Amino acid sequence: MKLKIEDVDNLCTGASFLGAGGGGDPYIGGLMVKQALADGARIDIVDPDIIDDDSLIIPTAMMGAPTVLLEKIPSGEEAIRALRAVETQLGRTADATMPTEVGGINSTIPLFVAAKLGIPVVDADGQGRAFPELQMETFAINGIKGTPLGISDEKGDVATVLTGDNHRMEKIARGITIRFGGTAYFANYPMSGADVKRTAVKHTLSLARSIGEIILMSRQRKMDPFEELETFLPTTSYSVARRIFEGKVVDVDRKTEGGFTLGNVTIRQHDRRSDCIISFQNENLVARSGEAVLAIVPDIIAVLDAETALPITNETLRYGQRVIVMAVGVPEVMRTPDALQQFGPSAFGLPDVFVPLS
Amino acid sequence: MKLKIEDVDNLCTGASFLGAGGGGDPYIGGLMVKQALADGARIDIVDPDIIDDDSLIIPTAMMGAPTVLLEKIPSGEEAIRALRAVETQLGRTADATMPTEVGGINSTIPLFVAAKLGIPVVDADGQGRAFPELQMETFAINGIKGTPLGISDEKGDVATVLTGDNHRMEKIARGITIRFGGTAYFANYPMSGADVKRTAVKHTLSLARSIGEIILMSRQRKMDPFEELETFLPTTSYSVARRIFEGKVVDVDRKTEGGFTLGNVTIRQHDRRSDCIISFQNENLVARSGEAVLAIVPDIIAVLDAETALPITNETLRYGQRVIVMAVGVPEVMRTPDALQQFGPSAFGLPDVFVPLS
Numbered sequence: 001m002k003l004k005i006e007d008v009d010n011l012c013t014g015a016s017f018l019g020a021g022g023g024g025d026p027y028i029g030g031l032m033v034k035q036a037l038a039d040g041a042r043i044d045i046v047d048p049d050i051i052d053d054d055s056l057i058i059p060t061a062m063m064g065a066p067t068v069l070l071e072k073i074p075s076g077e078e079a080i081r082a083l084r085a086v087e088t089q090l091g092r093t094a095d096a097t098m099p100t101e102v103g104g105i106n107s108t109i110p111l112f113v114a115a116k117l118g119i120p121v122v123d124a125d126g127q128g129r130a131f132p133e134l135q136m137e138t139f140a141i142n143g144i145k146g147t148p149l150g151i152s153d154e155k156g157d158v159a160t161v162l163t164g165d166n167h168r169m170e171k172i173a174r175g176i177t178i179r180f181g182g183t184a185y186f187a188n189y190p191m192s193g194a195d196v197k198r199t200a201v202k203h204t205l206s207l208a209r210s211i212g213e214i215i216l217m218s219r220q221r222k223m224d225p226f227e228e229l230e231t232f233l234p235t236t237s238y239s240v241a242r243r244i245f246e247g248k249v250v251d252v253d254r255k256t257e258g259g260f261t262l263g264n265v266t267i268r269q270h271d272r273r274s275d276c277i278i279s280f281q282n283e284n285l286v287a288r289s290g291e292a293v294l295a296i297v298p299d300i301i302a303v304l305d306a307e308t309a310l311p312i313t314n315e316t317l318r319y320g321q322r323v324i325v326m327a328v329g330v331p332e333v334m335r336t337p338d339a340l341q342q343f344g345p346s347a348f349g350l351p352d353v354f355v356p357l358s
Numbered sequence: 359m360k361l362k363i364e365d366v367d368n369l370c371t372g373a374s375f376l377g378a379g380g381g382g383d384p385y386i387g388g389l390m391v392k393q394a395l396a397d398g399a400r401i402d403i404v405d406p407d408i409i410d411d412d413s414l415i416i417p418t419a420m421m422g423a424p425t426v427l428l429e430k431i432p433s434g435e436e437a438i439r440a441l442r443a444v445e446t447q448l449g450r451t452a453d454a455t456m457p458t459e460v461g462g463i464n465s466t467i468p469l470f471v472a473a474k475l476g477i478p479v480v481d482a483d484g485q486g487r488a489f490p491e492l493q494m495e496t497f498a499i500n501g502i503k504g505t506p507l508g509i510s511d512e513k514g515d516v517a518t519v520l521t522g523d524n525h526r527m528e529k530i531a532r533g534i535t536i537r538f539g540g541t542a543y544f545a546n547y548p549m550s551g552a553d554v555k556r557t558a559v560k561h562t563l564s565l566a567r568s569i570g571e572i573i574l575m576s577r578q579r580k581m582d583p584f585e586e587l588e589t590f591l592p593t594t595s596y597s598v599a600r601r602i603f604e605g606k607v608v609d610v611d612r613k614t615e616g617g618f619t620l621g622n623v624t625i626r627q628h629d630r631r632s633d634c635i636i637s638f639q640n641e642n643l644v645a646r647s648g649e650a651v652l653a654i655v656p657d658i659i660a661v662l663d664a665e666t667a668l669p670i671t672n673e674t675l676r677y678g679q680r681v682i683v684m685a686v687g688v689p690e691v692m693r694t695p696d697a698l699q700q701f702g703p704s705a706f707g708l709p710d711v712f713v714p715l716s
Contacts, residue, residue, distance in 0.1 A: 085520075089446075157521040159530060162443075168515055175537030176517075179530045 001123070001206075003043040003111065008034050013215050014208030015107035016311040020300045022261070022283030023104020023130030024066040025313050032076055033111045041115035046096065048124040048202050053194035055095035057122055058083050060113045061106040063134065063173065064183030065256045066282060066315045069105065078152045078185035079113050085150025085160050086187045098122040098196065100137060100189065102204035103130025103283070104313070109185065121205070126189065127343075128201035128238075128334050129300050132260055132282035134173060135166035136343040138333060139189045142199035149173055149188035153180035178259045201331060207236055215309045225309035226324060237331035240357050244287060244294040245269075245276040245325040246306065252317045265303070265317050267325065276325060278303065280314050285348050287325060295327035296350070298334050298343050299357050302326045329357040359481070359564075361401040361469065366392050371573050372566030373465035374669040378658045380619070380641030381462015381488030382424040383671050390434055391469045399473035404454065406482040406560050411552035413453035415480055416441050418471045419464045421492065421531065422541030423614045424640060424673045427463065436510045436543030437471050443508025443518050444545045456480040456554065458495060458547065460562035461488025461641070462671070467543065479563070484547065485701075486559035486596075486692050487658050490618055490640040492531060493524035494701040496691060497547045500557035507531055507546035511538035536617045559689060565594055573667045583667035584682060595689035598715050602645060602652040603627075603634040603683040604664065610675045623661070623675050625683065634683060636661065638672050643706050645683060653685035654708070656692050656701050657715050660684045687715040 003011075012026040019026075037043065051057070060079040062069070087093050097110040097117075102125040114121045126137035134146060146169040149161040157180065161172050169188070177184040191199070214232055218225035226243055233241035247267040254263035260281050267276045276294065278287045284301035287294040295301050303312045306322040333339065335356060345352045361369075370388035373381065395401065409415070418437040420427070445451050455468040455475075460483040472479045484495035492504060504524040509531055510516045515538065519530050527546070535542040549557070572590055576583035584601055591599035605625040612621035618639050625634045634652065636645045642659035645652040653659050661670045664680040691697065693714060703710045 155521075155523075155526070157519070157523075157526055157530060159520065159534075160518045161515070162517070163513075163515040165513075165515075168513070172515060172517060172534055172537045175533040176530055179533030 001045045003037065003045055005034055005037045007209055010212035010216055011107060011205065011209040013212030013310065014210065015102060015104055016313060017211050017215065017302050018208055018300065019103030019130040019311065019313060020283040021280055021303055021314045022066060022132060023101065023106060024062060024069045025316070026105045026108050028073060029105040029108025029112065033108050033115065036112060036115035043111050043115050044120040045123045045205055046120045048122050048196050048200055051096065051122060051193040051196060053192060055193040056092055056190060057096050057098050057193060057196050058086050058094040058187050058190045059098040059100045059126070060110045060187045061100040062109055062183060062185045064177045064259055065261045066313060067256050067261045068182035072154065072181060072183050074185065075154050076112055076116070078154055079109050079187065080116055081152040081158050082150035082185050083113060083187040085158050086148050086190055089148035089160060090190060094119060096120045096122050099125040099205065101125055101127040101130045102208055103127065106130065107205060107208055122196055123205045124196060124200035124202045125204045126200060128204055128330055130283050131343050134170040134188065136347065137189065138201055138339065139191065139199045140166045141338045141342050144189050144191050144195055144199055146188045148190065149186055151176055151184050151186040153184055174259045182256070182259065201333060218309070226326065229309070229326065233328055239329040241326060241328045242357060243324050244327045245289065247276065247323065249317055249319055249321040249323060252319065254314065261314060263314070265314070267323060278325070281348060286345070286350055286352065287327070293352055293355065295357055296345055296352055296354055297348060298330050298339065300328040300330060302328070327357050359403045361395065361403055363392055363395045365567055368570035368574055369465060369563065369567040371570030371668065372568065373460060373462055374671060375569050375573065375660050376566055376658065377461030377488040377669065377671060378641040379638055379661055379672040380424060380490060381459065381464060382420060382427045383673070384463045384466050386431060387463040387466025387470065391466050391473065394470060394473035401469050401473050402478040403481045403563055404478045406480050406554050406558055409454065409480060409551040409554060411550060413551040414450055414548060415454050415456050415551060415554050416444050416452040416545050416548045417456040417458045417484070418468045418545045419458040420467055420541060420543045422535045422617055423619045424671060426540035426614065430512065430539060430541050432543065433512050434470060434474070436512055437467050437545065438474055439510035439516050440508035440543050441471060441545040443510070443516050444506050444548055447506035447518060448548060452477060454478045454480050457483040457563065459483055459485035459488045460566055461485065464488065465563060465566055480554055481563045482554060482558035482560045483562045484558060486562055486688055488641050489701050492528040492546065494705065495547065496559055496697065497549065497557045498524045499696045499700050502547050502549050502553055502557055504546045506548065507544055509534055509542050509544040511542055532617045540614070540617065559691060576667070584684065587667070587684065591686055597687040599684060599686045600715060601682050602685045603647065605634065605681065607675055607677055607679040607681060610677065612672065619672060621672070623672070625681060636683070639706060644703070644708055644710065645685070651710055651713065653715055654703055654710055654712060655706060656688050656697065658686040658688060660686070685715050
């Protein structure tokens with residue numbers, strides 16, 4: 001599939017939804033992709049089921065605190081330098097790139113890299129949403145080594161990380177990101193086409209585009225975007241979508257620490273009868289109302305504008321916003337015992353047991 | 359010069375003296391070198407004036423908080439992995455290694471690397487003592503790029519850093535060191551033999567050995583080690599050595615922060631008439647008594663046992679030690695305006711102007 005300029009806003013809006021409050025606002029990334037397309041670049045999004053088993057796929061992405069991203073604009077060369085550093089380590093050039101996560105800005109980074117390098121983007125990722133840490137990947141769960149990792153910043157600095165342990169890769173790369181000033185662009189989990197087929201969450205860029213199209217087009221089609229999402233998502237590998245809370249943002253407690261944006265948002269029902277508190281580490285982790293858990297990772301918790309259904313990322317939350325919280329059940333591959341160990345409640349230090357929405 | 363087992367204790371003791379309170383205790387490094395020699399390894403220490411101009415020298419060292427080094431024993435492979443990572447980036451193998459600093463454990467790391475790899479060690483370094491940060495090198499002052507830097511830990515993790523700015527190299531490598539657990543082993547400033555001749559502080563391993571020999575041998579030769587040092591050092595490029603304070607350690611305020619050991623030690627005169635307060639960031643930076651500055655970086659401030667003249671490193675300072683503080687004027691190449699900018703008082707945030715001892 002050749003990406004068209006008119007697809008980009010849909011894709012970014014859907015990516016923001018799948019970003020679960022984090023993932024970084026895809027606005028800047030979307031602009032960069034539109035500019036590349038307007039300049040005549042071609043971006044091919046290819047189905048993972050048809051890529052060559054022997055091809056080399058090097059995913060590209062950004063990491064760090066979304067709050068910092070707002071003020072630290074990328075030049076576009078960062079992720080390319082990171083990918084080149086991985087190629088140098090491997091002694092081989094990439095045949096395609098791919099998102100490591102489909103949520104937020106990380107849906108757009110590989111598109112831009114692909115436009116610049118003239119390679120395709122595989123329609124798949126390793127999180128099926130956004131998660132805050134690098135080992136939280138279906139790739140990792142299925143035995144793919146995250147390194148060599150290449151990482152770069154907007155000043156032109158480059159570092160590489162080699163380790164046999166994906167948790168240590170995260171820890172070291174996070175330390176580098178902090179020293180880079182809070183955001184960084186990286187390439188990791190280089191793998192064969194066969195490994196993509198075996199380990200990735202498939203067709204997630206297409207999914208993001210479809211979600212975005214529902215949100216952006218419902219109004220002119222005189223449809224309710226919330227109902228449309230609740231109808232559409234169960235037709236995909238995402239089993240269920242459900243509105244879990246509606247109200248007004250009455251408190252946002254947010255800090256940037258350890259290279260993450262951490263905090264809580266409190267949403268109050270319009271009749272003031274109950275509150276919903278959502279805790280986040282970049283991404284929303286758990287939505288609680290009193291003692292009840294309304295939704296919890298790995299299921300997606302998205303805070304949407306109550307009128308437009310446009311996703312609100314955590315760095316843009318503010319008092320007074322009227323919102324609807326929607327939860328989405330993730331594909332089964334993301335709810336296996338191994339997957340829950342990697343990115344279920346306990347991976348984030350939450351005491352709760354995962355109870356799927358569906 | 360072929361290093362003999364009996365040289366090692368002398369060299370370590372002198373290195374501890376030149377470590378200016380920091381540099382990490384060379385005890386463990388000395389043991390590793392002695393073991394390698396006992397196992398039949400040969401370690402050649404070569405004069406920088408006779409090395410081939412076209413040869414490739416890759417210095418090796420450790421970094422981090424000396425307080426952590428005490429509890430995190432190296433396997434010996436760390437620095438070799440770091441050197442290999444630099445070689446991979448350059449596509450060329452090292453003809454020799456060299457200390458980046460002659461103070462403390464970093465006099466011994468290149469000896470061990472040389473023993474394992476069968477390459478010589480150049481009798482020179484880039485600090486003429488120990489300093490806490492990677493850009494504080496005569497190499498850097500004279501235009502040598504610090505990267506590619508390779509860095510490794512005892513778990514086998516490896517990272518590389520590529521940047522055109524030696525301060526950013528320090529900042530990024532320090533972040534990696536923290537994530538490695540507080541200590542790391544690295545290789546950086548790869549350079550030609552011609553560049554070593556042009557930029558290094560020469561014959562400093564020999565100097566360390568001579569200083570150590572004076573300290574360890576004075577007693578059996580019925581000499582006063584303090585007088586001997588004050589007589590010997592002015593015959594070298596180190597212009598002066600002088601006892602600046604004598605007393606008892608009455609307070610040690612020390613913390614490990616940002617990958618460094620930071621603090622102050624207070625020494626009280628035996629007649630209690632005055633105190634000397636020495637501030638350190640790994641290494642001793644300034645010795646004050648009341649308003650007077652007794653000595654200040656880049657000059658060396660060494661705290662020595664009052665009986666034996668054995669150097670006391672800051673991580674082993676404790677209440678009640680009877681000590682003599684000796685200051686040493688560093689070579690002229692380390693007191694140029696460029697050098698003072700890199701490792702004079704202002705580089706450590708001190709308000710004082712550098713006034714040389716000599």
